[in-house]
Amino acid sequence: MALIDQLNNDASVHGILVQLPLPKHIDEQAVTQAILPEKDVDGFHFQNIGMLTAGATDSAFVPCTPAGCMLMIEDQLGKDLSGLDAVIIGRSNIVGKPMASLLLAANATVTICHSRTKDLAAVARRADILVAAVGRAEMVKGDWIKPGAVVVDVGINRIEVEVDGEKKNKLVGDVDYDEAVNVAAAITPVPGGVGPMTIALLMANTLRSAERSAT
Ligand SMILES: NC(=O)c1ccc[n+]([C@@H]2O[C@H](COP(=O)([O-])OP(=O)(O)OC[C@H]3O[C@@H](n4cnc5c(N)ncnc54)[C@H](OP(=O)(O)O)[C@@H]3O)[C@@H](O)[C@H]2O)c1
Numbered sequence: 001m002a003l004i005d006q007l008n009n010d011a012s013v014h015g016i017l018v019q020l021p022l023p024k025h026i027d028e029q030a031v032t033q034a035i036l037p038e039k040d041v042d043g044f045h046f047q048n049i050g051m052l053t054a055g056a057t058d059s060a061f062v063p064c065t066p067a068g069c070m071l072m073i074e075d076q077l078g079k080d081l082s083g084l085d086a087v088i089i090g091r092s093n094i095v096g097k098p099m100a101s102l103l104l105a106a107n108a109t110v111t112i113c114h115s116r117t118k119d120l121a122a123v124a125r126r127a128d129i130l131v132a133a134v135g136r137a138e139m140v141k142g143d144w145i146k147p148g149a150v151v152v153d154v155g156i157n158r159i160e161v162e163v164d165g166e167k168k169n170k171l172v173g174d175v176d177y178d179e180a181v182n183v184a185a186a187i188t189p190v191p192g193g194v195g196p197m198t199i200a201l202l203m204a205n206t207l208r209s210a211e212r213s214a215t
Contacts, residue, residue: 142179
């Protein structure tokens with residue numbers, strides 16, 4: 001908390017990010033809310049969350065992962081998603097909820113799914129835009145995907161595979177890429193999709209913060 005206070009008051013610092021999750025004995029909310037909203041480049045301060053939820057997407061600092069996902073969706077489908085069904089699997093504060101706000105602001109019809117959703121595959125199959133942010137290796141199968149959908153795979157999961165009789169670790173997403181790639185119009189790979197975009201958007205938010213502080 002002392003360090004955050006020091007960085008809050010340092011005019012040469014424009015962005016503060018706390019790497020989550022924190023150890024259990026540290027109050028995550030107290031720490032993230034101590035960051036000044038104007039230096040909160042991760043978009044976790046309630047003021048930024050409120051602005052995003054209210055549709056003030058240009059004024060708020062938007063969490064970097066969903067902001068990066070949105071750029072890739074816009075790249076495929078344009079800025080106006082009117083008439084398109086978007087389904088998000090996962091309702092976390094970091095990914096699922098802000099993703100929903102962004103898609104809604106772009107006029108998509110948004111459904112948020114989670115562990116209590118009934119017949120997830122059927123709901124996913126309605127999606128023109130499917131965002132998977134679950135944390136379960138290759139859970140979304142090819143037949144969960146509407147032909148021609150745009151699929152954004154946020155999940156990062158480490159699995160063990162055997163290569164030439166040797167056990168190796170491999171990173172996979174929440175989507176079964178080999179199946180999905182034959183059905184989707186576009187799909188982000190894991191690794192190399194959402195991850196690099198998250199980093200790029202963190203840089204963009206920090207630059208924006210520096211520009212704002214200079215004007
Ligand atoms: N590429 C990147 O830069 C980046 C950034 C952030 C996160 N990630 C990755 O994205 C994944 C999700 O992250 P997160 O922070 O959002 O995770 P999280 O906080 O654990 O949330 C996971 C969500 O998935 C839902 N869920 C779990 N099992 C499910 C099931 N069987 N069916 C339907 N929904 C299910 C949970 O439902 P309940 O709410 O009902 O429990 C929850 O809403 C992780 O793999 C994480 O590593 C990647």
